[in-house]
Amino acid sequence: MTPLEVPDKLVFMHEDHAETVRDIAGEPRPHHAGHDHHHGSELSEVELRVRALETVLVQKGLVDPAALDAIVETYEVKVGPRNGAHVVAHAWSDPGFKARLLEDGAKAIRELGYGGRGGEHIAVVENTAGVHNLVVCTLCSCYPWPVLGLPPVWYKSAPYRSRAVIDPRGVLAEFGVELPEETEIRVWDSTSEMRYLVLPMRPAGTEGWSEERLASLVTRDSMIGTGLPLNPEKLQ
Amino acid sequence: MTSFGPVNPEPNEPVFHAAFEPRVLANVLATGALGLWSGDASRFARESLPPPFYYTRSYYEIWLAALEKILAEKHLVSEDEIAASRPLHDLQDLPIKVFHGEKVAPALARGWPSDRPANNQPRFAVGHRVRIKNINPPTHTRLPRYTRGKTGIVEKIRGHFVFPDTNAHGAGEEPQWCYNVRFSARELWGEDADPKISVSIDAFEPYLEGA
Numbered sequence: 316m317t318p319l320e321v322p323d324k325l326v327f328m329h330e331d332h333a334e335t336v337r338d339i340a341g342e343p344r345p346h347h348a349g350h351d352h353h354h355g356s357e358l359s360e361v362e363l364r365v366r367a368l369e370t371v372l373v374q375k376g377l378v379d380p381a382a383l384d385a386i387v388e389t390y391e392v393k394v395g396p397r398n399g400a401h402v403v404a405h406a407w408s409d410p411g412f413k414a415r416l417l418e419d420g421a422k423a424i425r426e427l428g429y430g431g432r433g434g435e436h437i438a439v440v441e442n443t444a445g446v447h448n449l450v451v452c453t454l455c456s457c458y459p460w461p462v463l464g465l466p467p468v469w470y471k472s473a474p475y476r477s478r479a480v481i482d483p484r485g486v487l488a489e490f491g492v493e494l495p496e497e498t499e500i501r502v503w504d505s506t507s508e509m510r511y512l513v514l515p516m517r518p519a520g521t522e523g524w525s526e527e528r529l530a531s532l533v534t535r536d537s538m539i540g541t542g543l544p545l546n547p548e549k550l551q
Numbered sequence: 552m553t554s555f556g557p558v559n560p561e562p563n564e565p566v567f568h569a570a571f572e573p574r575v576l577a578n579v580l581a582t583g584a585l586g587l588w589s590g591d592a593s594r595f596a597r598e599s600l601p602p603p604f605y606y607t608r609s610y611y612e613i614w615l616a617a618l619e620k621i622l623a624e625k626h627l628v629s630e631d632e633i634a635a636s637r638p639l640h641d642l643q644d645l646p647i648k649v650f651h652g653e654k655v656a657p658a659l660a661r662g663w664p665s666d667r668p669a670n671n672q673p674r675f676a677v678g679h680r681v682r683i684k685n686i687n688p689p690t691h692t693r694l695p696r697y698t699r700g701k702t703g704i705v706e707k708i709r710g711h712f713v714f715p716d717t718n719a720h721g722a723g724e725e726p727q728w729c730y731n732v733r734f735s736a737r738e739l740w741g742e743d744a745d746p747k748i749s750v751s752i753d754a755f756e757p758y759l760e761g762a
Binding site for chain 2: 465
């Protein structure tokens, strides 16, 4: 008798994979989503279905094709973690801004020109020597879009959503983040329209750095809480 | 269910994994901007998809299925039209205000804030001990199951916001006070839990009772 095949993880049915278009710090690059990177085979069923739906929506006058393109461009190219890195670097450099950021996140973030959909209400939570913050949305995928762009697949998936609240140390270990036992961990479950941004600790050895240089240390994961900023010594 | 296995983050993950994904995103946002249903309704449509689908499909496939469900319910697009790849039925007389291309940038930059003026005072204050009610509605709620019956401390009054539980079902915005409530891991998971860990949620006033 053949043994039962028991998958040890959920496998998500991704369609033909696009090329990797992000660098290690999460900087978005122009991505030609319109070009099919499938290997010469027919379009997948899902792809065909999406095209059919869009055709009907456009022909019924329910969506404007120009709006569709503008939306895609916004989230592929214009909005991404570089925005959040700018916010963090500015907070590290300007104590007054940092205080305003912790008081009312969305309002202070708007001072830098960022805001809008998916981040109308933002709370910024500060990492300190004694406290590490971790953000999750157990119920769906709520995430501060204007400062971090679209959330990664792992953030939206059942393993992270289920385990961040019950085993944050285990989750952090998977990301290579080991915190001392004495470090308090605060997990923030984004259950309302309030979105969360972690303000990581400024790395040592960055005295006198420009904001632009500081921003280059701020990774996307450090602003979710599943990572730490880059070590200045390791940066080229 | 509290654990679905390893997180397995993908290194250098692209924003989109397939060509259809940004199209789904765009169609969901553009149709959402018609104002015929709320973001809360969209969330309910996704979370109420059959579990075998929900747990095995990719994120944007879930978004697609939920959008199709809503469009069918609202008699805007039907299954036969998708199969035919063209309109087959006229739209009813609905107030359709299409989200035009030139409106996208300012609208996305403004967003759709959900805070609303209050005509009453918050029932709870910072420092109050509160217990999460044991409610298990079949309809939409933002009360996470793992906090039901648990006691925490109000740490912040977030404000007065549209209430998703009613708004998702077209029963009105019914805004409520919303509180940041903190629970110790031991309260949530038992005495063996790490004493250095806490979990905070943003809870609407109808979820809370004094403790």
